[in-house]
Amino acid sequence: MAKMIAAAVGADLFKIEQKVPYAADYNTCIEQAKNDLRAKARPELVSVPESLDSYDEIYLGYPKL
DSSP, rough: OOOHHHHTOOOOOOOOOBBBBBOSSHHHHHHHHHHHHTTTTTOOOOOOOOOOOOOOOOOOOOOOO
16 A cells, blocks of 8 residues: 555655564563653664655554554
């Protein structure tokens, strides 16, 4: 779906991925995320865009659960 939207509007795509992903188990994942939130931690990402200066609008998409 994201590729279709990007193609329709001429947008770039960038996938946000953690170097160490949260657990696949839902309850464990939620606990890890809560711990990060309490610690004000920001997990390290696989990569980051060079610059966002050339963008007027940025949309974040995520899977529907």
